[in-house]
Amino acid sequence: VNGLYRALLALAPPRLRRDHAADMEALFTERLAAARTNGRAAAAGVWLRAAADLLHARAQSWRAERVPLTVYIDERTTIMVGSDLRYAWRALLRQRSASVLVVFMLALGIAANVAVFTLVNGLFLRPFPFPHPDRLAYINTAAPKWNLDVVGINYPDFDRWTKDQKLFDALMTYQGGAFTLSDGAGAVRVRGEYITREFTKVLGVEPILGRTFTAEEDRPKGPPVTILSAALWRDRFGGDRNIVGRAVRIDGAARTVVGVMPPEAAFPGDVQLWVPMAGDPAQAGESYGGDAIGRMKPGVTIEQADADLKRVHQPIWDASDKDHVVTPFVKPLHETFVADYRSAAKTITGAVALLLLVACANVAAMMLARALARRREMGIRLALGSSRMRLLRQLLIENLLLAAAGSAIGLVAGRAAVGALITLIPDQFPRWAVFAIDVRVVAFAVLSVLMTVVLFGWAPALHAVGGDLRSAVGSTTNGTTGAPRGRRTLWFLVAGEFALSAVLLVCSLLLVKAFDRVRHTDPGFRSDHILLTTIPLSEETRPKADQWLGFWNDLEPRARQLPGVDAAGVITCAPLDGCHLGNFFIAENALPRPDGKNPVVLTRMATAGYFQAMGLRLREGRFLADGDIASRALTRDDITNGRVPLVIVVNESFVRTFWGEHANGVGRRVKFNWTPWMTVVGVVADVKHYGLERPMRPGVYLPNNFNPQSTMTLALHTKVEPSSVTASLRELVHQIDPEIPLVRPRTMETLIEQSTALRAAFSWMLAVFASLAFVLAIGGAYGVATYLVTQRTREIGIRVALGARTADVFRSVVSSGVAVVAGGVALGLAGSVLVARQLGTALFGVSTHDASVLVPVTVVLVGTALLANGLPARRAARIDPMKSLRTDG
C-alpha cells in the first residue's frame, strides 16, 4: 500500500526523508486507514493532502536554505550543471573561431536538410487536403496494345462502373476546360472543369455557399448551372452572398450559379468554375478524355479496388472490346500526381544527406582535434580527482551548446531557403502542394543534430578521456606527437569528406552538363521572336465548322499586317504547350514493326503560314501551301469520296518509323483507317513537341480545313520584342468579335524556359550542395593539417635543430595529408560512377565517366588539398627551433 507513499517521499526535502522516512510513513498509514472508513473519496483526499504536504515542505526547505550548511546530492547536481555550462561557455569562447566554424558547418547542413525535407514533405508526405486522403484512388484506362499508358475516361464506361462497383463510396470523373466568362464589362477566360455531380462526396468537400449539382443537372440537356470557386466569386463577383440563383454568361450562354466551393476543392489545381459533365450513358463510342477519382470504402486496398473495377468492366469487354484493348486501372491518387517530381526529389534528398554527412564528418574531425589537443588538460583534471563522468558530461555540454546554436541558426536559414527554392520554380509545383515547415521537419533537424553530437561529439571525447591517466598527462609533456589512434581517425574523417565531396561534385557537374546539353538541344523551330496565343471561339455563337475556318482564314492575314509582325500562322497544337492529339495511321508499303505495335502519331492541323512563322525546316518536298486549303471545311463525305486531293506533310520520325532510316517520304501515301490515301508532299525536321529532353513521336500536319477546330493557337514571328505585339493583336481580335479572349499570350522563349525550369532548379541546387560540401571538405583538411602541425611543433623543432632542411620538413608534412586526400578522392570517383548511374535519364545521355567532368574534379580536389596542407606545412618549415623547443606542448 505504502510503496506509493514511499515514492511520493521523493518530493520531500532530502534531509527530512533521510531522518524521518519510517515515521512519516507510519503517520500516513494511520491517516489513510482512518480515512478509508469514510469511503474512497476521503482516502483520495488523504493522498492529495499528503502530496500537498510534501510539496509544501519542499518549497519551505528551498526558501530556508539560502545558506546551505550541507550540500545535498540533488543540489550538487544542479550546481555542477551550472558550472559545467559556464565552463563550457568559457571553453568555447577560448577557441572562438573554431567554435564559430563548427556552428556554421552544423547550421549549413541543417539548413539544407530542413529546406529539402520541407519540399519533399510538401510533395510526398503531406496528404491531400481532403478527409481520409488515403482512400482516394486515381482511375483511368490504359491501352497497352496502342502503346498508350493513359487513354482517358469514356463516359458510358464510367457510368457502368458507377452503377456496378461495390468497393467505392463514390466515383467522379472530371475534365479540365477553359471557359469564357462574359458580362457587360468584357470577357475573361478562366480555367474550369466539367465534373460529375458526386465530386463533393469523393473529395469530401462542402460548398461554402449553396449546393453541389443534382442528378437532374448532371445529365444531357439538364438545366444550365455552374458552381464558382471562392477566388472567382470574390474577385469577379465581389463575394456577393446573393450570388446563388443568379445567372452568369459562360461561353455565350446563361448558366445559373448554384454554389460556391472552398479553395481546396480546386483539384488538381487552378479550377475557377465547375459545370456538370452531363454525360450521356447511351452515347456509345464517345471520346475518351479526362480522369476519374474514386473514394474507396474504409479498409479497401488499391488491389481490391482495381479488381472490382476490372470485374465491372467485363460486360463492356464482352460487348464491344473483345480484345481487351482498353483496360481500366486504379492507382493511389498521390502517386499519380507526384510522379514527375519523385526522381528529382530523390536525388536532391540523397545529395542533402551526403552534404549533412560531410558537415558531420567535418564537425567530428574538429571535435576530435579539439579533444586531442585538450588531452593534457583532461589528464590534469583527472589527476586532480575529477571523475571521468564529470569530464565526459562537460564535453557533452560543450557539444550540446554548439549543436543548439547550430540548429537554431540552421532552422532560421532553412526557412529562408525554402522560400527561395519555391520562388525559383513557381509554375512547376502543383498548387495543392503546401510547403510549410512543420513539427516533423523541426523534429527531423533536431534529431539529426542530436545524432551528430552524440555520435561525433562524444566519440572523440571518449577517445580523449578513455586512455590511461599517465599517457594522457605524459603524451603532451614529453614532446612526442602522441595519440596515433586519434590521428588515424582524423585522417579517416578527412578522407571520407573528400570521398563524399567527390561524389557530389561529379554528380552535380554531370547534371549541369546535362542541363547545358538540354538547353542547347535543337528544338526544330525558331525559338526567338515567336509569340503564341490560343484563341477559343464560342461554339454557341459560331456553331458551324465553316464559321471557324472562316474566322482563322480572316484572322491570319490581318495578324500578318500588324506592325512588327513578320509572319503568322495557325495550328491546333503548338509545341511545348502540353497538348497532344494522337491518331493511328496506315502507311503504304510500311516496314513491319519489330514490336508489332502501331505507333501513335501526333496529328496537327495547320495553315500554310504556320511553317513560315515557326521557321520549321524542310527536309524534302514542300510545306503545306495556301492552295492545299480550300475556303470551306471538308465534310466526311468530301473526304471519303475522294472528291478532293488529300495532301499531308510528315516529320522525319514518321518517315523513319514507317519506311526506314534513309527512305524518301515525298510521293508516298498514308491514310486514317476511314479515309482514302493521302499523298505526302513534304517532310519536315522533327520538332521537340513534348519538351526539349523528350523523344519525338511520328507526327503529321494536315491542312487546316481537314477538320477545323474552334480553338486554335496563333503563332506570330515578330521583328520586335514578341510580347510587345500582344496589345495590337488583342485589339485586332476585339475588332472582329469583342467576346473572344486571347488565352495565355506567351513567347516561345518563356515556354522553353518553363519546360526546363525543373531541371534548371534541380541542377542548380545540386551544384550549390556540391560546392558547399567542397568548401567544408577543404576547411576540414585545412583544420586537421593545422592541428597536426601544431601538435608536431616540438618534433619539427628538433628535426630542424638536427639539420633538416625546410624542403624536407615541408615534404614530410604535406605528403601524409595529400596521400590521405588522394585516397579519399579516388574512392569518391569510383563511388560517383556508381551513384551517377542511378541518375539514369536525368543525365540526358551524358556519360557517367565523362572525362571533362572527372578530370577537373580530381585536379581541383587534390590541388586544393595540397594547398590546405601546404599552408600549415610552410608555417611548420619556418619554425624557429629555439622557440619550438621551449614550448612545452
Next chain:
Amino acid sequence: MAAETLKPHFFYILLALAEGDRHGLAIARDAQALSGGSVRLWPATLYGSLDELRARKWIEELPEHPEDESERKRYYRLTRTGRAALNDEADRLARLARLARARTRLGDVR
C-alpha cells in the same frame, strides 16, 4: 514581551509534549485530540516542524528510548526554553481571549 506569534502546529506540538515525552505519531494524535480534530499534522509538516523546533532548542530528542516502545521511534522532550515559549504563547492567547470576550460583550450590549 514582544513574543512572536507561534505557528499553530508548533503550539500544538509543544502542548502535546508539555504532558510528557512522546514520539512523532503520538504528538500527531495528541494535537488532533487537543484541537478537537481541527489540527491535523501531516507527515512532512510534523517532522519538518520537529526538526525546526529542535534547531531552536525548544525540544530535544531523547538519547535513549523507553523500553516498552520499538527502537526505531524517536522520542522528544520539551526543553526549558520550549516550555517558556509555550507559556508565552499561552499568555498571549489568554490576553487575546480576554480581549475577544470584552469586545463581544460590548457587542451584546449594543
